[in-house]
Amino acid sequence: MNVNTWLEPIVFFLFAGVVLFSAIGIVLTRNIVRAALFLLGTLGGVAGLYFLLMANLLAAIQLIVYAGGTLVLIVFGVMLTSKSPWVRFAPSRSEAAAATTIGLVLFAALAKIVTGIDWTVAAHPADQPATVRQVGNLLLQQYLVPFEVASVLLLVVMIGAAYLARPEN
Amino acid sequence: MIQEILGSQLGLSICIICLGLAVILTADAYCIYFERKVSAWMQDRYGPNRVGPLGLLQPLADGIKFILKEEFIPARADKILFYIAPALGVIIALVGFVILPIGGRVHWSWMPEGTTLLAQGASVDIGVLYLLAVGSLTVYGVVLGGWASNNKYAFYGAMRSAAQMLSYEVPLGLALMTLILTMGQLRLEGIVTGQIDSAWNAFLHPVAFLIMLITALAETNRAPFDLAEAEQELIGGYHTEYSSMKFAQFFLAEYTHMITASGLLTALFLGGYEVLPFSRLLAGVNGLSWLYWISTSVSPWAMVLRMAVFCGKISFFIFVMMWLRWTLVRFRFDQLMRLSWKALVPIGMAIVVVQGVLLYFGRPISWISTAAEIGILVIAAMISLLSGKPITGRQLSLVEDDEHAIRPSKTPVTV
Numbered sequence: 177m178n179v180n181t182w183l184e185p186i187v188f189f190l191f192a193g194v195v196l197f198s199a200i201g202i203v204l205t206r207n208i209v210r211a212a213l214f215l216l217g218t219l220g221g222v223a224g225l226y227f228l229l230m231a232n233l234l235a236a237i238q239l240i241v242y243a244g245g246t247l248v249l250i251v252f253g254v255m256l257t258s259k260s261p262w263v264r265f266a267p268s269r270s271e272a273a274a275a276t277t278i279g280l281v282l283f284a285a286l287a288k289i290v291t292g293i294d295w296t297v298a299a300h301p302a303d304q305p306a307t308v309r310q311v312g313n314l315l316l317q318q319y320l321v322p323f324e325v326a327s328v329l330l331l332v333v334m335i336g337a338a339y340l341a342r343p344e345n
Numbered sequence: 346m347i348q349e350i351l352g353s354q355l356g357l358s359i360c361i362i363c364l365g366l367a368v369i370l371t372a373d374a375y376c377i378y379f380e381r382k383v384s385a386w387m388q389d390r391y392g393p394n395r396v397g398p399l400g401l402l403q404p405l406a407d408g409i410k411f412i413l414k415e416e417f418i419p420a421r422a423d424k425i426l427f428y429i430a431p432a433l434g435v436i437i438a439l440v441g442f443v444i445l446p447i448g449g450r451v452h453w454s455w456m457p458e459g460t461t462l463l464a465q466g467a468s469v470d471i472g473v474l475y476l477l478a479v480g481s482l483t484v485y486g487v488v489l490g491g492w493a494s495n496n497k498y499a500f501y502g503a504m505r506s507a508a509q510m511l512s513y514e515v516p517l518g519l520a521l522m523t524l525i526l527t528m529g530q531l532r533l534e535g536i537v538t539g540q541i542d543s544a545w546n547a548f549l550h551p552v553a554f555l556i557m558l559i560t561a562l563a564e565t566n567r568a569p570f571d572l573a574e575a576e577q578e579l580i581g582g583y584h585t586e587y588s589s590m591k592f593a594q595f596f597l598a599e600y601t602h603m604i605t606a607s608g609l610l611t612a613l614f615l616g617g618y619e620v621l622p623f624s625r626l627l628a629g630v631n632g633l634s635w636l637y638w639i640s641t642s643v644s645p646w647a648m649v650l651r652m653a654v655f656c657g658k659i660s661f662f663i664f665v666m667m668w669l670r671w672t673l674v675r676f677r678f679d680q681l682m683r684l685s686w687k688a689l690v691p692i693g694m695a696i697v698v699v700q701g702v703l704l705y706f707g708r709p710i711s712w713i714s715t716a717a718e719i720g721i722l723v724i725a726a727m728i729s730l731l732s733g734k735p736i737t738g739r740q741l742s743l744v745e746d747d748e749h750a751i752r753p754s755k756t757p758v759t760v
Contacts, residue, residue, distance in 0.1 A: 209492055210426070216485070223478075232471045239478035244511065247481075250488060251507050308471060308531055 195221035374404035426493035434486020434598035491583035502582025519693030537617030607662035618651035
């Protein structure tokens with residue numbers, strides 16, 4: 177018997193469990209660093225799911241981009257939000273209402289998309305492994321303009337951050 | 346049964362991972378012994394020499410001592426994160442080594458003719474990116490541990506470590522990019538065989554090698570980049586409040602990270618398991634054909650020799666790291682940042698551009714790249730000399746012409 181037939185569901189539910197547990201944790205915790213750590217768990221779990229789907233490049237990018245990003249989030253969360261690192265969230269009623277509304281709208285949209293898709297036609301992903309070379313060729317040929325626009329956007333952000341960080345004189 | 350397990354790729358991989366775990370965890374303990382011996386040797390002392398012959402049982406004694414020590418947790422610490430942080434550090438440090446190409450291809454005598462297996466933990470098509478991804482996670486143990494301790498010194502250590510990690514990932518990525526450009530792939534075993542066919546990347550890309558070595562030191566938090574623990578300023582930095590086995594886990598994570606980083610340097614720049622550079626050319630010389638045989642043969646004995654060679658090169662890098670630690674003084678934080686952003690990043694960008702141009706003219710693997718990289722280094726040195734502003738020199742004040750700036754006092758301090 178092929179190992180994958182019984183191993184794959186176990187690994188899937190493991191990663192899905194991590195994602196769900198961390199996602200609930202982000203919402204429920206009142207501590208900003210723990211929330212950031214839970215976010216890391218969610219993003220890491222999604223990266224694990226990508227690995228399971230043989231989308232290695234996507235998984236690695238997910239880890240590289242979001243792991244570093246979450247680190248910055250922790251640093252900002254700790255250093256900029258309060259003088260004490262033991263800050264706790266205390267959202268007001270209006271903030272909670274706004275967050276609930278946005279959450280419900282997003283959930284409705286996602287639910288509509290998920291139920292609207294015919295999931296049976298998906299071919300086995302291993303038939304066409306998305307190699308780094310193919311992704312690179314697509315980015316630098318077919319999608320060159322959006323790619324460059326995104327990099328210019330990042331450059332603008334970088335220059336802006338450097339300008340803000342300069343001393344006054 | 347054993348033949349069946351060793352004869353399948355999954356079985357062989359799992360065996361190698363288990364063996365690797367055992368070797369790395371033992372090697373960690375002996376790295377600490379070795380570190381103390383090297384420091385003693387450099388400072389003209391004896392070092393540990395009481396437990397067992399030459400003090401060789403010292404790691405065992407240390408381990409028992411760590412277990413017996415009191416496990417102290419600060420009153421207002423974040424208990425869960427305080428427990429998780431050291432374990433997270435060890436786990437993340439350990440997952441990196443599985444993709445190191447330690448053994449090459451092997452053919453067992455009971456396997457069908459012509460089939461070979463890959464003697465390494467996992468063969469990942471995005472090898473280099475995988476290591477970058479794992480590498481960006483390694484700092485979490487330090488940051489969370491420092492934050493959860495509820496101690497100012499530990500917190501400063503954690504924040505320093507985070508800033509240092511974010512700064513040194515940029516030159517690391519640039520150095521790796523020059524390699525990816527010239528080798529045309531991300532698979533680590535492919536990069537090793539590519540080097541066996543041509544020349545070691547340390548010769549073709551000396552500047553990229555140098556940048557990578559510096560960033561490896563910085564990412565493993567080793568002196569002269571150990572600002573996260575800096576005993577003289579921060580007591581012990583992120584591990585100030587840690588005791589007992591949790592403290593030992595931070596050590597374990599640091600030395601495991603050193604081993605993985607050394608393995609990465611070996612695979613990417615020092616030809617992986619090849620004994621000597623240019624063994625393909627040396628094979629023509631009488632009596633030296635065994636050099637090329639070790640690098641390419643599928644015989645199990647050659648595989649064992651390759652693993653030994655790989656471990657030897659890792660040991661060499663670990664010795665270099667210890668040598669640097671006991672030779673150089675620690676950077677100041679502004680020097681650390683300037684070294685990354687004003688020296689390593691521009692030089693890294695320059696070598697990426699040069700490799701791109703060489704690639705465009707169809708000369709990705711040639712001695713021109715060596716000459717070009719050394720040329721860039723010379724130009725960088727010239728710019729730094731002509732501008733009169735040292736790249737990592739003494740900083741007089743953070744803001745020029747600030748009347749409140751702290752300046753070195755002109756009058757000598759009398760004691």
